[in-house]
Amino acid sequence: MNPPNLPELTFDEHRHIYKLNGAIIPSVTQMMRPLSNAYYGTIDKEILQKAANRGTAVHQAIENFLLYEIDDIEPEYENYYNAFKKWPVVNNPQVIRLSDGQVATENRVYHKIFRYAGTADLICEIDDKITLIDFKTSASIVDMLVKIQLAAYSHAYKSHGYEIEQQAIVHLKKDGTQKMLFYGNELTNTEFEVITALLQIQNYLKKETKK
Numbered sequence: 001m002n003p004p005n006l007p008e009l010t011f012d013e014h015r016h017i018y019k020l021n022g023a024i025i026p027s028v029t030q031m032m033r034p035l036s037n038a039y040y041g042t043i044d045k046e047i048l049q050k051a052a053n054r055g056t057a058v059h060q061a062i063e064n065f066l067l068y069e070i071d072d073i074e075p076e077y078e079n080y081y082n083a084f085k086k087w088p089v090v091n092n093p094q095v096i097r098l099s100d101g102q103v104a105t106e107n108r109v110y111h112k113i114f115r116y117a118g119t120a121d122l123i124c125e126i127d128d129k130i131t132l133i134d135f136k137t138s139a140s141i142v143d144m145l146v147k148i149q150l151a152a153y154s155h156a157y158k159s160h161g162y163e164i165e166q167q168a169i170v171h172l173k174k175d176g177t178q179k180m181l182f183y184g185n186e187l188t189n190t191e192f193e194v195i196t197a198l199l200q201i202q203n204y205l206k207k208e209t210k211k
Contacts, residue, residue, distance in 0.1 A: 002099045003123050004160040009110050011119070018117035020110055028118035028152045031198045032145065039142055054080065055137050058172065059106075059121065062135060066105045066122065080137050083172040091180055093124040093131070111152075112159040114199055120153050129165040132157075137172050141181060148198075150183050151191045 010019045018025050029036075040048060058080045061073040065084075073081040087093075096104045104124070110117040122133040132154055134146070146169050154164040167183045 001162065002097065003104050003107055003157065004109065004162055005099050006109060006160070009108050009117055011108055011117075018108070018110070020115065020117065025110065025115045025117050026199070026202045028116060028149060031116055031152070031195075031202055032148060034198065034201060035145055035148065035194075039145065051138060058084070058137050059135060062121070063106050066103045077137075079174055079176040080172045082176045083178040084135065084170070086176075087170055087172075087178045087180065090178070091126060093122075093126050093133070096123050096125060096130070109153065109156045109160070111156040114156075114159075114195070116152065116156070116199065116202075118149075118153050118156065120157075123164075126166070126168070130163065132164045132167045133170055134168075135170050135172060139174075141169055141171055147183060148191060148194055152195055155195075 008021050011017070012019070016027065016029075018027055054077055057074055057077050061071075061077070061081050062084050064070045064072055071081075098104055098107070103122075104120075105122045107120045107123060108117065109120060120132055121135050124131055124133060132150060134150060134153075136146075150167040150169075154167055157164050169181045169183070171179045171181065173179070
């Protein structure tokens with residue numbers, strides 16, 4: 001079964017806005033901002049921007065390789081990209097393709113009930129299980145954040161009848177090494193409560209800014 005094709009969901013890359021049938025809906029990144037700010041709020045903004053630029057560059061290089069088998073990475077990020085190239089050798093992921101034949105990378109999805117959206121880095125098969133992959137280039141992995149992010153993506157797919165069987169972070173490191181960290185695919189009561197609370201905050205902010 002292919003991941004869902006959702007033409008009703010569009011994404012404005014410049015403004016980083018998702019629209020569902022023309023109406024703006026929150027992204028997982030926006031939804032999680034209170035959690036992200038709690039963890040990263042005291043870190044210098046310039047440092048955070050450099051990390052964001054690195055993540056964007058490496059993710060773009062990964063997408064180019066997965067779709068077109070092109071190696072194109074800026075020299076300063078080469079070690080992170082080399083870490084990605086080692087990942088399939090070690091973990092043997094099997095490609096999953098969309099209905100149009102493209103590899104299921106940077107696949108946009110939204111939750112049919114909760115009305116939030118996000119983009120999955122990669123969906124593949126590992127050990128015969130449909131696996132949602134998120135690539136990280138941060139110095140460390142923050143479990144508090146990734147559990148909510150992965151759960152939000154997985155259950156958005158589930159709302160469309162597509163079952164994610166396992167979730168994983170692939171940590172791409174500065175020294176050129178990589179590590180894959182698996183997370184359960186079940187939405188616990190705690191994660192459900194956090195996601196709904198974050199959505200309530202988004203809805204409240206939306207109403208207040210319209211006043």
